[in-house]
Amino acid sequence: MKYRHLGKAGIQVSELSLGSWVTFHTQSGIGSVTAMMAAAYDAGVNFFDNAEGYAGGKSEEIMGAALKKLAWRRGSYLVSTKLYWGLNEGPNEQNTLNRKYLLESIDGSLGRLDLDYVDLLFCHRADPTTPIEETVWAMHNIIERGKALYWGTSEWEAREILEAIDVAERHHLHKPIVEQPVYNLFQRHRFGPAYEPVYKDHGYGSTTWSPLASGVLTGKYQAGIPDDSRGAVKGMEWIQDQLTDADRLARVAALEPLAKDMGASLAQFSLAWCLQNPHVSSVITGASRVEQIHENMKALQFVEQFTPDLIEEIDRIFA
Numbered sequence: 286m287k288y289r290h291l292g293k294a295g296i297q298v299s300e301l302s303l304g305s306w307v308t309f310h311t312q313s314g315i316g317s318v319t320a321m322m323a324a325a326y327d328a329g330v331n332f333f334d335n336a337e338g339y340a341g342g343k344s345e346e347i348m349g350a351a352l353k354k355l356a357w358r359r360g361s362y363l364v365s366t367k368l369y370w371g372l373n374e375g376p377n378e379q380n381t382l383n384r385k386y387l388l389e390s391i392d393g394s395l396g397r398l399d400l401d402y403v404d405l406l407f408c409h410r411a412d413p414t415t416p417i418e419e420t421v422w423a424m425h426n427i428i429e430r431g432k433a434l435y436w437g438t439s440e441w442e443a444r445e446i447l448e449a450i451d452v453a454e455r456h457h458l459h460k461p462i463v464e465q466p467v468y469n470l471f472q473r474h475r476f477g478p479a480y481e482p483v484y485k486d487h488g489y490g491s492t493t494w495s496p497l498a499s500g501v502l503t504g505k506y507q508a509g510i511p512d513d514s515r516g517a518v519k520g521m522e523w524i525q526d527q528l529t530d531a532d533r534l535a536r537v538a539a540l541e542p543l544a545k546d547m548g549a550s551l552a553q554f555s556l557a558w559c560l561q562n563p564h565v566s567s568v569i570t571g572a573s574r575v576e577q578i579h580e581n582m583k584a585l586q587f588v589e590q591f592t593p594d595l596i597e598e599i600d601r602i603f604a
């Protein structure tokens with residue numbers, strides 16, 4: 286495993302990390318979750334991503350239970366969670382980054398994770414209805430109270446991130462240091478030109494999500510939706526069109542010979558591609574079983590093989 290600084294922050298994250306969306310609780314129970322986290326940790330993963338909203342809080346609970354069983358030294362790993370969607374109905378508790386929600390919800394997350402603090406706390410989406418000053422101050426206060434060590438943004442527009450940094454700088458508050466954007470061969474917009482000042486000038490880090498576009502980039506959906514895949518998970522029907530889109534599947538098929546030439550599986554090839562981007566600090570992988578972790582962690586051995594010519598060839602397929 287190799288480690289990259291989270292942008293210009295002092296903390297380092299493994300190039301590949303492990304997240305819990307869809308899988309923890311919904312697809313995998315405590316035994317499987319513990320085995321997957323152990324497989325990742327043994328491969329050098331030091332960052333585990335979670336969110337309040339995943340499986341209605343159950344994903345945090347199961348990760349907390351697994352961490353208890355694994356009994357790793359706290360200094361040897363990082364845990365994140367993300368706030369925004371909320372677990373309760375009500376005007377102040379859903380789709381919001383207001384001060385009351387943030388200060389109360391972090392306690393809920395820490396309780397479920399059974400941790401004293403999370404290493405990274407993300408605002409899961411931007412909330413244009415709450416003044417940015419209010420959110421920045423609340424995140425600063427959460428850090429000052431020792432409940433999170435760093436904070437970041439997820440799927441924020443570049444101008445929103447720049448505004449948050451500016452507010453923090455003006456008031457000498459803890460600044461956000463990391464974005465959590467979608468990033469895979471199909472979806473690259475969060476590293477477009479608007480984000481250059483964020484990554485280049487401000488040294489923001491990134492922990493990127495859905496590197497396999499929910500599994501399409503493994504080639505597993507070429508002949509329909511397998512029964513044991515994300516596409517067949519109850520509640521995930523909304524994603525089926527993306528998984529079976531003919532245009533997407535044709536591009537994946539065109540990628541196959543390139544991966545084969547390298548001796549990589551499509552999953553390994555697609556994960557390794559993400560790490561070509563120097564602004565990516567960690568690629569958050571997802572897995573529903575241990576075998577996938579073993580396969581995905583081997584992606585690291587292919588990263589050096591992406592020559593400029595190959596990258597151009599790939600870009601032509603995804604143009």
Ligand SMILES: NC(=O)c1ccc[n+]([C@@H]2O[C@H](COP(=O)([O-])OP(=O)(O)OC[C@H]3O[C@@H](n4cnc5c(N)ncnc54)[C@H](OP(=O)(O)O)[C@@H]3O)[C@@H](O)[C@H]2O)c1
Binds near residue numbers: 494
């Ligand atoms: N900030 C945000 O808004 C946001 C949004 C989404 C995700 N995330 C984070 O990013 C993490 C990763 O996202 P993701 O789960 O969507 O990642 P992904 O890599 O796009 O998809 C992972 C899924 O693909 C399948 N898969 C993985 N490796 C495979 C392999 N080698 N062979 C065959 N199938 C394989 C598995 O599903 P099946 O086996 O069930 O098919 C697995 O759960 C999440 O867990 C979460 O922590 C953040």
